[in-house]
Amino acid sequence: MTKKTIYLLTLAALAIMLLAACSANSTNSGGATFNGSYSPQNASSSGADPAGSAANESTHPAAQELTYATAKDINDINPHLYAGSIPATGMVFESLVENTKDGIKPLLAESWDISPDGKSYTFHLRKGVTFHDGAPFNAEAVKKNIEAVQANAAKHAWIKLSAKIAAIHALDEHTVQLDLTEAYYPALLELAMTRPYAFISPNDFKNGGTRDGVTGYNGTGPYRLVEHKTDQYAVFEANESYWGEAPHLSKITAKVLPAGETTLLALKKGEVNFIFTDDRGADSIDVQAMNQLAEDQNYQIVRSQAMNTKIIAANSSKSDSPVAEKAVREALWQSIDRETISMDIFSGTELPAESLFSSNVNYADIGLGKREYNPEAAIRLLEEAGWKSDSRSGIRSKNGRALSVKLYYDAASPSQKTQAEFIQSTAKTAGIGLELVGEESSSLAKRRATGDYELLFNQTWGLAYDPQSTISAFTAESSYLHTTKGIHQADELYGKINEVMVSKDEQSRQALYREILTIVHDEAVFIPLTNGIVTIIAPKDLKHISFKQTQYELPFEKMGFQ
Numbered sequence: 001m002t003k004k005t006i007y008l009l010t011l012a013a014l015a016i017m018l019l020a021a022c023s024a025n026s027t028n029s030g031g032a033t034f035n036g037s038y039s040p041q042n043a044s045s046s047g048a049d050p051a052g053s054a055a056n057e058s059t060h061p062a063a064q065e066l067t068y069a070t071a072k073d074i075n076d077i078n079p080h081l082y083a084g085s086i087p088a089t090g091m092v093f094e095s096l097v098e099n100t101k102d103g104i105k106p107l108l109a110e111s112w113d114i115s116p117d118g119k120s121y122t123f124h125l126r127k128g129v130t131f132h133d134g135a136p137f138n139a140e141a142v143k144k145n146i147e148a149v150q151a152n153a154a155k156h157a158w159i160k161l162s163a164k165i166a167a168i169h170a171l172d173e174h175t176v177q178l179d180l181t182e183a184y185y186p187a188l189l190e191l192a193m194t195r196p197y198a199f200i201s202p203n204d205f206k207n208g209g210t211r212d213g214v215t216g217y218n219g220t221g222p223y224r225l226v227e228h229k230t231d232q233y234a235v236f237e238a239n240e241s242y243w244g245e246a247p248h249l250s251k252i253t254a255k256v257l258p259a260g261e262t263t264l265l266a267l268k269k270g271e272v273n274f275i276f277t278d279d280r281g282a283d284s285i286d287v288q289a290m291n292q293l294a295e296d297q298n299y300q301i302v303r304s305q306a307m308n309t310k311i312i313a314a315n316s317s318k319s320d321s322p323v324a325e326k327a328v329r330e331a332l333w334q335s336i337d338r339e340t341i342s343m344d345i346f347s348g349t350e351l352p353a354e355s356l357f358s359s360n361v362n363y364a365d366i367g368l369g370k371r372e373y374n375p376e377a378a379i380r381l382l383e384e385a386g387w388k389s390d391s392r393s394g395i396r397s398k399n400g401r402a403l404s405v406k407l408y409y410d411a412a413s414p415s416q417k418t419q420a421e422f423i424q425s426t427a428k429t430a431g432i433g434l435e436l437v438g439e440e441s442s443s444l445a446k447r448r449a450t451g452d453y454e455l456l457f458n459q460t461w462g463l464a465y466d467p468q469s470t471i472s473a474f475t476a477e478s479s480y481l482h483t484t485k486g487i488h489q490a491d492e493l494y495g496k497i498n499e500v501m502v503s504k505d506e507q508s509r510q511a512l513y514r515e516i517l518t519i520v521h522d523e524a525v526f527i528p529l530t531n532g533i534v535t536i537i538a539p540k541d542l543k544h545i546s547f548k549q550t551q552y553e554l555p556f557e558k559m560g561f562q
Helices: 003-014 086-092 140-151 186-190 263-268 287-295 326-334 340-343 375-384 416-427 441-450 467-473 490-501 506-523
Strands: 065-072 097-100 103-106 109-114 120-125 165-172 173-180 209-214 222-227 233-238 251-256 273-277 299-303 308-313 404-410 432-440 455-459 526-532 535-539
Touching: 065 086, 065 273, 065 287, 086 222, 086 251, 086 263, 097 186, 120 404, 140 165, 140 173, 263 273, 263 287, 263 467, 273 490, 287 299, 308 326, 326 375, 326 526, 340 416, 340 526, 404 416, 404 441, 416 432, 416 455, 432 441, 441 455, 467 506, 490 506
Parallel strands: 065 251, 404 432, 404 455
Antiparallel strands: 097 103, 109 120, 120 173, 165 173, 222 233, 233 251, 273 535, 299 535, 308 455, 308 526
């Protein structure tokens, strides 16, 4: 066994892998207040834990009931804000259209027309749809919901569409027209997101809108929230009046459990019968424990396609840092052994990434050149750039300045810490010194927004959002502006981004994306690590398990026990 393998095994042993269902990093609490519990209408709230007996008798319950483990409470699932669990929000609320692997498909809108200038979208709504409280889903409800979102537009600045909506008109009971200030090709993609352009009964509005919270959670989705005990569980039951195919699972319970070993023990004991891991970049999985569960023949493991890319963002605009130099960024890229990270840290559950986006992302399969792990090439790049070796410290220097930079990671993520320590060791072989700093995710977000960083762990938005959302973030100060604005072609890059977002010609759009992705790839400002996936552990007899075009939610309504 080599020293390198021993080192990696030691690091992996230190990592306590987390299991979590996704919830947004938001402190907004402007939602429905029910003093720690929620039972709509006449639903009882006995205080008994419905999740405690959901699967006690067997991992294969006779009833069509599923109990999944979540490390966090579902919180306020107001679909126009961001505090709530996205998997829970996706079960209850729906959008006009849906993003699928085959493109945008109808959901609450049966069809739509786009004006020749790309500035008006006319949606023909599905008839006979009602909210969970019986209120009709119609053009007036759509108008009120979109106006409620726009009334809080500053909250949604991350979605470019929010700044481009000029007006919404109810043309008749089942037809709405959305007018934009200019053509914006990602409009349908952003309308398809789980939030904020999802629809809640106007009866749940507070003070005439949703920015101050809501009084209930009545959507049009396949499940309705019937009970919620904060930090304990939430119960969802099938919507008997659902407009689409009736859900196979009659009841879904989200049970809050500590992440890691406790959750896996709960699965073995039958307290839960379903676990899925999200792909936020802060969590990972105990691969060995999963494989043990699969070997006992009672469980199955299902994995998604690549959902996003884990990256290290380099601050090209930090002129007093070595990372402002392209050669340093390229050398760091080639000093990272992605294969070892994939196999020894993630046990093959995440694959090595070669570029900012995986090839299954729209417009991203363009054959960008690979920068493979090559310590010798990294050393050559640094030598040619004037960074001289120092036999005493092992860290290179140039003009009296050491090649030492800070790498920030999420302190709550054992997998990021393990990767950071491994990258630190391999970078040093090229003479790059990395000082590792673990901080809370909120602190990292602040650093990214202010530019107070040299290197930090991050991830692309994900399959349902990319390439447009991550690329739009190149120009946003709260996101990747500091990462990109120090490169030589920054102005050209930003111009092409603005151009692609309003493009109406598919051929031009493809060419623009190729140019945009080539620029940032050549400049090595986004150093790829692995492609993240979603992993599910479920009973063997749970059928029709599939994934959406997002790492944040699952199509529970399609699942059912044989």
